[in-house]
Structures are given as C-alpha cells and as structure tokens.
Amino acid sequence: MTHCHTFIQALRNQGYRITPQREMIIETLAHGDQHVSAEDVYQQVLQRSKAINLATVYRTLDLLVERGLASRFVASDGKLMYTTEKHGTHLHLTCRICGKIYQAEVDLLIPLIQQIETTTGFKADFEHIALTGVCQNCCNQNLSELQKG
Amino acid sequence: MTHCHTFIQALRNQGYRITPQREMIIETLAHGDQHVSAEDVYQQVLQRSKAINLATVYRTLDLLVERGLASRFVASDGKLMYTTEKHGTHLHLTCRICGKIYQAEVDLLIPLIQQIETTTGFKADFEHIALTGVCQNCCNQNLSELQKG
DNA sequence: AACGTTATTGCAATTAATTGCAATAACGGA
DNA sequence: TCCGTTATTGCAATTAATTGCAATAACGTT
Numbered sequence: 194m195t196h197c198h199t200f201i202q203a204l205r206n207q208g209y210r211i212t213p214q215r216e217m218i219i220e221t222l223a224h225g226d227q228h229v230s231a232e233d234v235y236q237q238v239l240q241r242s243k244a245i246n247l248a249t250v251y252r253t254l255d256l257l258v259e260r261g262l263a264s265r266f267v268a269s270d271g272k273l274m275y276t277t278e279k280h281g282t283h284l285h286l287t288c289r290i291c292g293k294i295y296q297a298e299v300d301l302l303i304p305l306i307q308q309i310e311t312t313t314g315f316k317a318d319f320e321h322i323a324l325t326g327v328c329q330n331c332c333n334q335n336l337s338e339l340q341k342g
Numbered sequence: 343m344t345h346c347h348t349f350i351q352a353l354r355n356q357g358y359r360i361t362p363q364r365e366m367i368i369e370t371l372a373h374g375d376q377h378v379s380a381e382d383v384y385q386q387v388l389q390r391s392k393a394i395n396l397a398t399v400y401r402t403l404d405l406l407v408e409r410g411l412a413s414r415f416v417a418s419d420g421k422l423m424y425t426t427e428k429h430g431t432h433l434h435l436t437c438r439i440c441g442k443i444y445q446a447e448v449d450l451l452i453p454l455i456q457q458i459e460t461t462t463g464f465k466a467d468f469e470h471i472a473l474t475g476v477c478q479n480c481c482n483q484n485l486s487e488l489q490k491g
Numbered sequence: 492a493a494c495g496t497t498a499t500t501g502c503a504a505t506t507a508a509t510t511g512c513a514a515t516a517a518c519g520g521a
Numbered sequence: 522t523c524c525g526t527t528a529t530t531g532c533a534a535t536t537a538a539t540t541g542c543a544a545t546a547a548c549g550t551t
Contacts, residue, residue, distance in 0.1 A: 361498095361499065393500090
C-alpha cells in the first residue's frame with residue numbers, strides 16, 4: 194500500500210536529501226486520492242506542520258515526476274494534477290467531454306511497451322499512461338445531439 | 343498537409359462560429375512546428391494581424407483540444423504545449439530526463455485502442471498519444487553514472 | 492441586405508505555477 | 522559528535538494561464 198519508503202529510498206539512492214518536507218509530501222501523495230493538485234497536497238501537509246511552502250510542494254512533486262515516481266498531467270479544467278500508481282499497471286482514460294477519468298486494465302499494454310523498447314530503445318513508464326478520448330456516456334450523448342456540447 | 347479546412351469545417355459543423363482569429367490560430371497551428379506554446383501561436387498570428395489576443399489563443403487552442411482536434415501536454419519544463427497531428431498515427435515519447443520528444447510508429451497501437459474500446463466503450467484519440475519514459479541515450483548515461491542527473 | 496440573437500473577443504483582473512536568491516539544514520567525512 | 526559542503530527551503534517576485542464582463546461580430550432568418 195504505502196510506497197513511501199520505496200520512494201524515499203529511491204530518492205536517497207539517487208543522492209537526493211531526505212527532508213521532513215519531502216517525507217510529508219510523499220506520504221500525502223501516496224495516501225491521498227488518485228489525483229491531486231499541488232494545492233491539495235500543500236493544504237494536507239499544512240495540517241500536519243507549518244514548515245511547508247507551496248513552492249516546495251511544486252518542486253518536490255516535479256522531482257518525483259522527473260525521477261519517474263509520479264506523473265503529472267493536465268486535467269480537463271486545465272490545471273495540473275499529480276498521481277502516483279498504487280496498484281499495478283493500468284491505463285488512465287480521460288474523457289475530454291466530461292473530464293471524468295476512468296481506469297482500465299488492458300492486456301496489450303505490456304506488449305506495446307515492449308515493442309516500443311525493442312524498436313526505439315525508449316523505456317516507457319508503464320505505471321503512468323494516460324489517454325484522452327470520449328467515454329461511452331458522452332459518446333452516446335454526442336450521437337443523439339449531433340451538436341456541440 | 344493543411345488540415346485547416348477540415349478543422350474549420352469540423353468546428354462549423356459543431357455549431358461554433360468561425361472568426362478570423364480562429365482561422366489564423368488554426369492555420370498557424372497546422373503549419374507550424376510539431377509542438378508549440380500558446381505564446382508561440384500568439385506571436386506568429388500577431389505578425390499577420392493586430393486583431394488577436396493571448397486569451398483568445400488560449401481559448402481557441404483549448405477548444406480544439408476539447409473537440410479532439412489537437413492535444414495539449416505538459417512539456418518537460420512544465421509549460422503547456424499544443425500539437426496537432428499531421429501525418430498518420432504515431433506515438434510521442436517524451437524523455438523525462440532530457441525532455442526530448444521522439445516519435446514512433448508502433449504496430450500494436452491500433453489493436454490496443456481497439457481493445458480499450460471493446461472492453462470499456464472508451465474511444466481513445468489515437469492521433470494524440472504521449473508516453474513518458476527514458477530515452478536510450480539517457481538510459482545509457484544513467485547506467486554509467488548510477489547517480490542523480 | 493438589414494436585423495436580432497448569442498457566441499466570441501479583448502481587456503483587466505485573478506489565479507496557478509515557476510524562479511532567483513539568501514538562509515537553513517541534510518549528510519558524509521574528520 | 523561536530524564541521525563543512527552544498528542541496529533544499531521559504532519568501533518575494535515573476536511569468537504562465539485562466540476568467541468575468543462589456544463590447545463586438547458571426548450567422549441564421551426575414
């Protein structure tokens with residue numbers, strides 16, 4: 194469940210310093226909702242300690258993204274959201290009409306990633322894959338409207 | 343090559359009004375580089391006409407994204423970039439170490455998207471798929487360093 | 492071609508995200 | 522355990538992106 198120690202260890206192994214701020218941010222991210230904004234994390238950490246600053250939250254989250262421990266994406270409202278995978282490999286499907294985020298397990302994902310690596314040498318982070326499109330609900334509604342939503 | 347008319351027609355069909363601003367933005371996006379920021383588009387349009395505003399550029403680009411005609415992603419420097427597919431279906435591979443964006447054609451992509459639709463009903467936009475990971479170069483360098491980059 | 496409806500624009504203001512820099516604190520070595 | 526080096530933090534300032542609202546203009550209808 195809690196990857197906290199894994200994440201902290203990963204950072205330490207890579208030569209980064211482990212500060213109380215980073216620990217709190219990582220714990221909050223790991224235990225929190227599936228998708229959180231930097232502001233969300235900041236507010237939650239703030240309840241535990243006053244020794245935290247929004248800039249630090251942004252920097253730490255971005256560091257985690259850079260090191261492949263979390264991912265960052267643009268939510269449908271244009272704001273940045275952060276996420277870290279808790280259970281296995283699944284795809285995030287963001288509907289560009291309603292903004293809802295669905296999850297899916299897809300057999301072909303691992304083979305796809307392997308094919309990418311074989312043909313290009315690029316090692317894709319399979320924990321953090323997000324696709325955009327239109328969900329079933331919105332798709333049906335669109336058909337009946339045939340007009341802008 | 344130029345999808346401009348396709349895009350404009352698509353918007354018109356969906357009931358959106360076609361303004362000179364939207365036309366210029368779409369043309370700029372369609373003819374420009376693979377990945378551009380809103381500011382880039384704004385500057386280029388500005389050279390053609392003074393009747394343009396950065397807020398309008400953001401709004402139009404976001405509209406295109408919302409309608410599936412373009413996609414928006416976070417570049418490695420954290421800024422938002424916009425892109426529209428010109429030639430066929432390819433994957434964008436963003437290296438989270440060096441920030442470079444590679445392209446790849448992968449056979450398994452279409453089957454994957456079909457599998458998603460079959461199992462979940464979600465219609466993914468296959469023109470705009472971006473994965474993050476580590477490219478071959480950075481991967482090799484990482485191995486030799488075994489230290490933070 | 493002129494009119495009315497209403498989406499879109501531009502501007503100004505606001506919010507979100509990033510950055511430079513001095514002060515602080517983590518961590519390896521003495 | 523203390524010290525020195527240097528990454529990290531917090532603050533303030535800046536840049537990026539979004540939004541409310543009045544003025545404008547697109548487009549269907551007459």
